[in-house]
Amino acid sequence: xxxxxxxxxxxxxxxxxxxxxxxxxxxxxxxxxxxxxxxxxxxxxxxxxxxxxxxxxxxxxxxxxxxxxxxxxxxxxxxxxxxxxxxxxxxxxxxxxxxxxxxxxxxxxxxxxxxxxxxxxxxxxxxxxxxxxxxxxxxxxxxxxxxxxxxxxxxxxxxxxxxxxxxxxxxxxxxxxxxxxxxxxxxxxxxxxxxxxxxxxxxxxxxxxxxxxxxxxxxxxxxxxxxxxxxxxxxxxxxxxxxxxxxxxxxxxxxxxxxxxxxxxxxxxxxxxxxxxxxxxxxxxxxxxxxxxxxxxxxxxxxxxxxxxxxxxxxxxxxxxxxxxxxxxxxxxxxxxxxxxxxxxxxxxxxxxxxxxxxxxxxxxxxxxxxxxxxxxxxxxxxxxxxxxxxxxxxxxxxxxxx
Amino acid sequence: xxxxxxxxxxxxxxxxxxxxxxxxxxxxxxxxxxxxxxxxxxxxxxxxxxxxxxxxxxxxxxxxxxxxxxxxxxxxxxxxxxxxxxxxxxxxxxxxxxxxxxxxxxxxxxxxxxxxxxxxxxxxxxxxxxxxxxxxxxxxxxxxxxxxxxxxxxxxxxxxxxxxxxxxxxxxxxxxxxxxxxxxxxxxxxxxxxxxxxxxxxxxxxxxxxxxxxxxxxxxxxxxxxxxxxxxxxxxxxxxxxxxxxxxxxxxxxxxxxxxxxxxxxxxxxxxxxxxxxxxxxxxxxxxxxxxxxxxxxxxxxxxxxxxxxxxxxxxxxxxxxxxxxxxxxxxxxxxxxxxxxxxxxxxxxxxxxxxxxxxxxxxxxxxxxxxxxxxxxxxxxxxxxxxxxxxxxxxxxxxxxx
Numbered sequence: 001x002x003x004x005x006x007x008x009x010x011x012x013x014x015x016x017x018x019x020x021x022x023x024x025x026x027x028x029x030x031x032x033x034x035x036x037x038x039x040x041x042x043x044x045x046x047x048x049x050x051x052x053x054x055x056x057x058x059x060x061x062x063x064x065x066x067x068x069x070x071x072x073x074x075x076x077x078x079x080x081x082x083x084x085x086x087x088x089x090x091x092x093x094x095x096x097x098x099x100x101x102x103x104x105x106x107x108x109x110x111x112x113x114x115x116x117x118x119x120x121x122x123x124x125x126x127x128x129x130x131x132x133x134x135x136x137x138x139x140x141x142x143x144x145x146x147x148x149x150x151x152x153x154x155x156x157x158x159x160x161x162x163x164x165x166x167x168x169x170x171x172x173x174x175x176x177x178x179x180x181x182x183x184x185x186x187x188x189x190x191x192x193x194x195x196x197x198x199x200x201x202x203x204x205x206x207x208x209x210x211x212x213x214x215x216x217x218x219x220x221x222x223x224x225x226x227x228x229x230x231x232x233x234x235x236x237x238x239x240x241x242x243x244x245x246x247x248x249x250x251x252x253x254x255x256x257x258x259x260x261x262x263x264x265x266x267x268x269x270x271x272x273x274x275x276x277x278x279x280x281x282x283x284x285x286x287x288x289x290x291x292x293x294x295x296x297x298x299x300x301x302x303x304x305x306x307x308x309x310x311x312x313x314x315x316x317x318x319x320x321x322x323x324x325x326x327x328x329x330x331x332x333x334x335x336x337x338x339x340x341x342x343x344x345x346x347x348x349x350x351x352x353x354x355x356x357x358x359x360x361x362x363x364x365x366x367x368x369x370x371x372x373x374x375x376x377x378x379x380x381x382x383x384x385x386x387x388x389x390x391x392x393x394x395x396x397x398x399x400x401x402x403x
Numbered sequence: 404x405x406x407x408x409x410x411x412x413x414x415x416x417x418x419x420x421x422x423x424x425x426x427x428x429x430x431x432x433x434x435x436x437x438x439x440x441x442x443x444x445x446x447x448x449x450x451x452x453x454x455x456x457x458x459x460x461x462x463x464x465x466x467x468x469x470x471x472x473x474x475x476x477x478x479x480x481x482x483x484x485x486x487x488x489x490x491x492x493x494x495x496x497x498x499x500x501x502x503x504x505x506x507x508x509x510x511x512x513x514x515x516x517x518x519x520x521x522x523x524x525x526x527x528x529x530x531x532x533x534x535x536x537x538x539x540x541x542x543x544x545x546x547x548x549x550x551x552x553x554x555x556x557x558x559x560x561x562x563x564x565x566x567x568x569x570x571x572x573x574x575x576x577x578x579x580x581x582x583x584x585x586x587x588x589x590x591x592x593x594x595x596x597x598x599x600x601x602x603x604x605x606x607x608x609x610x611x612x613x614x615x616x617x618x619x620x621x622x623x624x625x626x627x628x629x630x631x632x633x634x635x636x637x638x639x640x641x642x643x644x645x646x647x648x649x650x651x652x653x654x655x656x657x658x659x660x661x662x663x664x665x666x667x668x669x670x671x672x673x674x675x676x677x678x679x680x681x682x683x684x685x686x687x688x689x690x691x692x693x694x695x696x697x698x699x700x701x702x703x704x705x706x707x708x709x710x711x712x713x714x715x716x717x718x719x720x721x722x723x724x725x726x727x728x729x730x731x732x733x734x735x736x737x738x739x740x741x742x743x744x745x746x747x748x749x750x751x752x753x754x755x756x757x758x759x760x761x762x763x764x765x766x767x768x769x770x771x772x773x774x775x776x777x778x779x780x781x782x783x784x785x786x787x788x789x790x791x792x793x794x795x796x797x798x799x800x801x802x803x804x805x806x
Contacts, residue, residue, distance in 0.1 A: 016456070016459040016460050019460060020460070050479070053419070053479075053483060054482075054483065054486055056419040057419050057422060057423070057483055057486045058486035058487060058489055058490040060489075060490070061486035061489060061490075062485075062486075062489055064496075065482045065485045065486050065489065065497060066482075068478065068481070068482040068485070068497050068499075069478075069482035069483065069486075071478075072475035072479050072482075075471065075472075075474075075475050075478075076453070076456075076472060076475050079457075079468045079469075079471040079472035079475075080456060080457065080460055080472065082464075082468045082471070083457055083460045083464035083465075083468050083472075084460050084461060086461055086463075086464060086465055087460070087461040087463070087464075094468060094471050096548075098501065099546050099547070120546065143502050143523065144502070145499075
């Protein structure tokens, strides 16, 4: 007998019919002789509806009360799904995060799971009940409800899988796995049978929306066997594990991200510590910086170029301009119409031909590269935003059509 | 500085505007220098909407999962109301019953409060925060969510007032107090300035819908100063206390109840224990019996007549007929078209003129009395259902128009 954690997102439980479908998947797994822990998100639009209610009353509500409000969404999902399983005659129990004892930090709306109390879940497992747990939430040491922020339900599922040493953690989504690139842009995109944690991490942080980074990091740390699988079709998904087939030589996929903007600080003094000052300042305002590039500029000054999320661009410019005197730069250049395209694959950078192949594809497509950034398993290029989809197609064709 | 508990029902918090209104009342009380604990029900139709969702999935859902589902309603209310108070710059915190530690029995959908843990509420009171607590719910010793059944939020409020020795417990409703009778039937009905616990209990159990019996019983037991007051108009309500003005000589009010049906067991053997057998049987099927009347019948047999809730009539007949042989009665007569009218007042039965005055009013109106039942502070008569409103008017006029 195995222990399997199954996580279903908001669209998978959005109405009675979808909940019955989810109950069917759970029942099948349980009736095959497995113990099952289920993690559910709030139904379809519930979270948005609750946010709208809050906005009408107080657009600046505290995060503590927002967490109290929003956490009802997952509780509705687990209770309804338990009722669906009850109607099939299966033993089950729904539990909110505070009942499980999913202890978190007290950072409301963006809490981190610290530990999971074993008692209640173990008691229910001992009785072979299907356990339905509210995703996306925890309880802090004061007994206040917290939520885990973006990708929170995936993280809840992986954390439960790690805590109870589950044999498998299945993340059910609208798509049937991880693809070599976005199938909406490249119809020839292929589903991957397996991918390593690191590749998945790079793909996720480069714009692939299937799994959130935090859950993959946690899965990697605790060696949780993850699987991304469709909640609508019964077919194999994508397995995410430490090592994949050794004969794999190709890249894992092509990702794009058009949510970024480029900021260039022109004419910085060539003093030590300037880069530290710039990025420390941005970090203190919670502005995440992605690709960073530094170059020698005109007249012994230097330029620092980096990317931020489009939504942070105005604030980043304001903050930097406020500190113009201290930072001693000449002026700022900002560009919102850029995008990033990345290839991801284990061993990519130790195989020097791979990056060249990517650049060749872009050259053949007549696409200009603005910046290049690499990691051990990733090569990213910054392009004009209007070139992004064309670049994804060209690179995908170069790497996958030849095989 | 006083501690005041304020309870608001579902219609008082049904939308953003009503929640702002409620927040205004709470703020006024708090800014007068009082500590305030607020108890809220679920918003307007929330509970019905959640029940409909459950019905669509499983009409026979377990009560445990129904409690898990329905308890989200009050949590939404307290979070939203806290946000309204936050927008007024007032310190506040919303707490679900499990966070307060409202410990209850484990009878799902009809739990009783056993005790309330003092720690969390006291900590918040020490910091002079307005505390918003989910009404209608508790947590059992396993950490499972329970709901308290009908009138549950009133009971939550009174229990909190008792536990923290509040100076006053205000129950805010759509009406502005307790009336001498239903103003929709008798426009001349008067609002009572005060009423005793016992009178309120009798009025509540005789059909007055303002307060639920359980909350009044609890208030009486712990000597909680209760007040029924309007959430829509700022004017004095009705105070419910142990002793009211000594000069009061009149009855407190006239109540009606048309939800009952009459059952008569005709031709029972005159053996000891027959009444016990009948009512033990009904009680085991959770059928509540109200007025009971026993009379000697024809040929040394006897008849037992009693009333049940209309919804229980068919089941009661079925159960009794199943046991016809054991109970040895001749036949059953059932009548759904009856109603009950009661007068309630402390000292009523020690003042023999009062009952006579009631009967006189009915005689003058040409209304036939089917059964009479009395308690220390109440006289009830059973009538044809079509006579009920006319009887209420006649009795009310007799007792209140003369003063």
